[in-house]
Amino acid sequence: MPLFFFYMKVYKKSSAIVIEGKESTLYLDSKKAIKPEDGFAAISHAHSDHLAGHKSETVMTSPTFELSGMSLKPKTVKYGKTYKLDGISITAYDAKHILGSAQFLIEEDGESILYSGDFRAASSVFYEACEPPEADILIVESTYGHPRYVFPSVAEVVEEIESWVKENKEKTIIFSAYALGKAQELIRVLNNISLSPLVSRDIAAYSELYVKHGLNLDYVSPLSEDWDEVIKKPFIAVMSRRFVKPEIKKIIKEQTKSPVLLALSTGWAIDYSFRSQGVDKSFIFSGHSDFNQLIDYVERSQASKVFTVHGYTDEFARQIKRRLGIDAKPLKNVQKQ
Incomplete structure (x- = not known):
């Protein structure tokens, strides 16, 4: 069964992270093309493992669209500006991973879910550290979600x-x-x-x-x-x-x-x-956050529930619970295509 948060549901469906509201469904970083009848799509950044040629209305930043080489024009969004997808609101925040990368804050009826996408929570060659907006629920990447991955500055x-x-x-x-x-x-x-x-x-x-x-x-x-x-x-x-x-x-x-x-x-x-x-x-030079930066990001999000995706999902969920006392678990595929 999908996991319920009042009205909104969140679950994985194959490669996609799915957020289902009362009136609309949003597919995040699906590698399978989403059709209009399925709902909306959102792409966090232009790396190939997060892209697909969606037929549905698709949300991404303008740089992500340019870098992706896609032919279909999406709904391009600006950082910090909120857009409506039927009953769901979506706001992009800079993830500092690559040019155009975004965290997505999804809201409906006072509930909020933050999807981190790939992000860097430390300063880099081009950017300052990314800042997570506060949210009730956090879906966070855990590429380096094991304590042994601590990077030099x-x-x-x-x-x-x-x-x-x-x-x-x-x-x-x-x-x-x-x-x-x-x-x-x-x-x-x-x-x-x-x-x-x-x-x-x-x-x-x-x-x-x-x-x-x-x-x-x-x-x-x-x-x-x-x-x-x-x-x-x-x-x-x-x-x-x-x-x-x-x-x-x-x-x-x-x-x-x-x-x-x-x-x-x-x-x-x-x-x-x-x-x-x-x-x-x-x-040791990465576009992702290391373990300590991941933990800090989770804490700063103020989320009361966390789902880990991509990478060391089980280990990172355990570490979140042990270190921060926050309810955390890997987001599993709970609904087959």
């Missing part, structure tokens, strides 16, 4: 990256990164030490939209006139992870006549060195 990681790059300035350095979000942060870090990295085509496309929205970045795209000249000698690059394979180091070494180093930045560097994948250096 962004300032510490940035200093580590800058020092490592300077130490290896005579070598070719390739940072392997997610094309949307992490790549742009790495470009900015390198810009801060007067370097303009080469980037892969997909990273260039996303970076153009970051620049459009006021986040200035300096990089060399594959379409640049400088590209062919730059790759003849040692260079620094930020490349999409799908393009970076261990064998690329040998190819580039032959091309530049210089040693090649491959670097990776991820929160999972706490657990893995990634040396089996040809990685020479890994940095």
Whole structure:
């Protein structure tokens, strides 16, 4: 059975988080296309694991729409402004995860449910820490919801990256990164030490939209006139992870006549060195919140009931109950499609 909160219900249906009001139903981050007869859809951000080509009326921020590459025009929303979906009200708040990412506050008849989406509750290269609005019920991501995931500060990681790059300035350095979000942060870090990295085509496309929205970045795209000249000698690059394979180091070494180093930045560097994948250096650098930041976010939301989704859902729910004394449990698939 779905879980009841007065009038609103919340449950999972396959990949979607569903909030059902008296008059309308809202599907959050469904990877299956939602039809008009099913209800409304909302997309928290433009990473592919949160996207689908919905046929129903869909809520997202304008940057998320631009980054998604979708053809159907959605209902684009601004942070802090409330919109009506029949009887349900929805308000987007900046999640600070990537450009355009949103937390969604859903309200009906005095009840409120906050969906965190993917968020960062600490300052980053581009943003200050996200602030959760207060809500009765919280649905929170738990990617790093285990106590062992405690990250160094962004300032510490940035200093580590800058020092490592300077130490290896005579070598070719390739940072392997997610094309949307992490790549742009790495470009900015390198810009801060007067370097303009080469980037892969997909990273260039996303970076153009970051620049459009006021986040200035300096990089060399594959379409640049400088590209062919730059790759003849040692260079620094930020490349999409799908393009970076261990064998690329040998190819580039032959091309530049210089040693090649491959670097990776991820929160999972706490657990893995990634040396089996040809990685020479890994940095603990994530677009998500670490465990302590997740706990702090839950506490600041003032929620009296919490549902965990994505990642360490069982462990994080246990930790919320133990540390904060708040009723918490994983949000399970309780209704099959």
